[in-house]
Amino acid sequence: MPKPDSYQIFAIKYATLGGRNASENFVEGDPHERGSNLDYFVWLARSPRRTFVVDTGFDARVGRRRGRRMLIRPERGLALLGVDARKVKDVIITHLHYDHVGNFGLFPNATFHLQDDEMAYATGRHMGNAFLNHAYEPDEVVGMVREVYRGRVRFHDGDVELAPGLSLHKIGGHTQGLQAVRIHTRIGWVVLASDAAHLYENLEHARPFPIVFDVGRMVDGWRRLRELADAPERIVPGHDPLVMKRYRAPRPALEGIAVRLDRKPGR
Numbered sequence: 001m002p003k004p005d006s007y008q009i010f011a012i013k014y015a016t017l018g019g020r021n022a023s024e025n026f027v028e029g030d031p032h033e034r035g036s037n038l039d040y041f042v043w044l045a046r047s048p049r050r051t052f053v054v055d056t057g058f059d060a061r062v063g064r065r066r067g068r069r070m071l072i073r074p075e076r077g078l079a080l081l082g083v084d085a086r087k088v089k090d091v092i093i094t095h096l097h098y099d100h101v102g103n104f105g106l107f108p109n110a111t112f113h114l115q116d117d118e119m120a121y122a123t124g125r126h127m128g129n130a131f132l133n134h135a136y137e138p139d140e141v142v143g144m145v146r147e148v149y150r151g152r153v154r155f156h157d158g159d160v161e162l163a164p165g166l167s168l169h170k171i172g173g174h175t176q177g178l179q180a181v182r183i184h185t186r187i188g189w190v191v192l193a194s195d196a197a198h199l200y201e202n203l204e205h206a207r208p209f210p211i212v213f214d215v216g217r218m219v220d221g222w223r224r225l226r227e228l229a230d231a232p233e234r235i236v237p238g239h240d241p242l243v244m245k246r247y248r249a250p251r252p253a254l255e256g257i258a259v260r261l262d263r264k265p266g267r
């Protein structure tokens with residue numbers, strides 16, 4: 001086994017959504033109780049040899065239509081970290097929801113890494129149901145099908161190592177083919193949960209998020225995330241505003257825009 005590379009990992013916060021109640025964040029949450037905001041992220045994992053972008057965020061037009069507030073264009077956030085979207089070779093799409101796959105067109109040289117089950121789900125029988133399809137944008141799913149025909153989608157079935165120190169893990173639950181990303185860093189193995197855990201509270205208090213395909217797999221997924229990470233605090237949820245509080249900006253100019261996830265949480 002080659003020694004795993006150590007990656008720097010960045011979370012870039014590109015949008016936010018407030019005014020939520022608890023029933024929007026938890027199955028059986030109280031609709032009269034205030035709920036956490038959701039932040040929206042794309043992630044960057046970089047070693048001396050490889051650069052991976054994890055998810056591409058929502059498209060500004062789609063975000064506006066859905067009432068989300070964009071703070072910075074995801075590609076601009078990447079540029080501030082020295083990454084030109086046009087040159088990126090590997091983009092991991094954790095799942096095909098609008099807030100994770102919009103903007104894929106800004107990565108003309110990338111291979112998109114996707115689970116077989118996610119494409120099957122997003123193009124299959126369940127998409128006839130509004131409860132299951134509402135976080136997908138048909139045009140984006142169709143766009144990704146076009147990328148399949150161009151040979152630019154690399155499908156994975158389950159768990160796979162993409163590079164020494166970086167692997168994909170099918171979790172399912174939130175969607176049928178959701179995958180998390182496990183990354184080796186100087187503080188150990190960090191897991192980008194994406195929407196296997198929207199908020200720390202979903203994971204820590206075992207409270208499922210209400211946008212869900214298979215609750216059983218979502219619940220199993222929390223245990224899988226713990227197995228994959230070196231410590232529970234190395235699991236990074238997909239939408240929690242606390243991520244920006246627990247980790248530090250890579251430099252003062254990026255305060256509020258990006259944080260480094262390969263440094264210990266806490267100030």
Ligand SMILES: [Zn+2]
Pocket residue numbers: 097099100195238239
């Ligand atoms: Zn999401």
